[in-house]
Amino acid sequence: MTAQEIVRAWGRILQGKRPSLSIEITRECPLRCPGCYAYEPGHPGEGLLLRELADYKGDALVANILRVVDDRRPLHLSLVGGDPLVRYRELDKLLPLLEQRGIHVQVVTSAFREIPADWAALKLLRITVSIDGLQPEHDVRRRPATYDRILKNITGHCVNVHCTITAQMMQRGGYLQEFLQFWTPRQEVNKVWFSMFTPQKGASGPEILSRVQRERAVEDLLRLRKLHTKLDMAPAAIRAFLNPPASPEECIFATTTEVLSADLKTRVTPCQFGGTPDCSQCGCVASMGMAAVGDYKLGGVVRLQSIYKTSRRMGDAVAKLHPIPRKTKMKGRAA
Numbered sequence: 001m002t003a004q005e006i007v008r009a010w011g012r013i014l015q016g017k018r019p020s021l022s023i024e025i026t027r028e029c030p031l032r033c034p035g036c037y038a039y040e041p042g043h044p045g046e047g048l049l050l051r052e053l054a055d056y057k058g059d060a061l062v063a064n065i066l067r068v069v070d071d072r073r074p075l076h077l078s079l080v081g082g083d084p085l086v087r088y089r090e091l092d093k094l095l096p097l098l099e100q101r102g103i104h105v106q107v108v109t110s111a112f113r114e115i116p117a118d119w120a121a122l123k124l125l126r127i128t129v130s131i132d133g134l135q136p137e138h139d140v141r142r143r144p145a146t147y148d149r150i151l152k153n154i155t156g157h158c159v160n161v162h163c164t165i166t167a168q169m170m171q172r173g174g175y176l177q178e179f180l181q182f183w184t185p186r187q188e189v190n191k192v193w194f195s196m197f198t199p200q201k202g203a204s205g206p207e208i209l210s211r212v213q214r215e216r217a218v219e220d221l222l223r224l225r226k227l228h229t230k231l232d233m234a235p236a237a238i239r240a241f242l243n244p245p246a247s248p249e250e251c252i253f254a255t256t257t258e259v260l261s262a263d264l265k266t267r268v269t270p271c272q273f274g275g276t277p278d279c280s281q282c283g284c285v286a287s288m289g290m291a292a293v294g295d296y297k298l299g300g301v302v303r304l305q306s307i308y309k310t311s312r313r314m315g316d317a318v319a320k321l322h323p324i325p326r327k328t329k330m331k332g333r334a335a
């Protein structure tokens with residue numbers, strides 16, 4: 001983020017607005033990844049399932065996303081799913097229009113299909129490809145978005161790679177290093193980020209890291225960032241995995257990002273995970289990055305988190321005095 005963007009983001013917070021918006025643009029995904037939070041019961045809200053929400057297609061999807069964006073005017077927009085490439089024709093129309101509006105856009109995808117060549121010319125677009133570990137594990141978990149397909153589908157693009165570390169990956173030493181050795185030499189890869197698997201409260205499952213595994217992952221990342229410059233994670237952000245925000249209210253990322261699901265009405269709360277995520281075991285790289293910024297002491301005295309909280313309270317008060325109408329009129333009917 002540039003200094004100018006930080007100032008603009010702060011301005012939004014003081015107006016009681018959220019500078020970032022994330023939209024699940026479709027309920028569909030051809031993959032069935034184990035541990036996927038988007039399709040967990042209750043993800044979009046209690047008693048709701050993403051696959052059962054109505055969503056939009058074609059021109060109605062393009063027009064309605066623009067309406068939402070023009071209403072919220074975010075500085076940064078994430079387009080997620082399901083898999084957003086299910087709607088690649090709509091994105092072909094939408095992405096240039098978002099670029100014209102000066103909005104930084106991130107498309108998060110499994111790259112199960114070819115990324116359209118024209119997208120490489122969009123300056124404000126960042127494509128993030130989710131890769132679940134080394135080829136033998138990834139190809140089982142993410143079929144049909146296998147390594148071979150990803151390599152073919154990202155040709156001619158410059159993408160960021162995002163990997164969610166699971167307990168299975170930490171069962172043997174050197175796993176993260178091998179991952180970086182495979183992906184960082186490729187010219188299509190710009191940056192690599194790691195998250196850690198984030199469970200819901202009270203959940204059990206093979207992906208959940210033990211405390212010891214989490215500590216080992218942090219040690220590995222701190223060492224590996226010196227060897228692989230494309231591993232774009234600051235030491236403070238890596239260390240934040242050991243001390244995640246205590247609650248959604250303490251999470252700068254959650255409180256600065258509005259998440260809308262596929263019907264473009266339902267708000268996913270308290271953060272992109274939906275449901276009741278276990279903040280004490282949070283592994284979201286964005287949340288850790290923000291937590292590290294919040295921990296920074298201005299002039300060595302005041303934590304930025306305290307200034308942010310005060311700004312947010314002021315913004316909430318402003319928003320109460322001048323409520324922002326949130327009834328974006330949609331085009332067409334969601335199906």
Ligand code: SF4
Nearest residue numbers: 029031033036082110
């Ligand atoms: S690609 Fe993403 S949305 Fe689709 S099943 Fe896998 S994790 Fe879930």
Ligand code: SF4
Nearest residue numbers: 248251271277279282
């Ligand atoms: S991103 Fe992590 S810390 Fe923030 S609200 Fe969600 S689970 Fe909690």
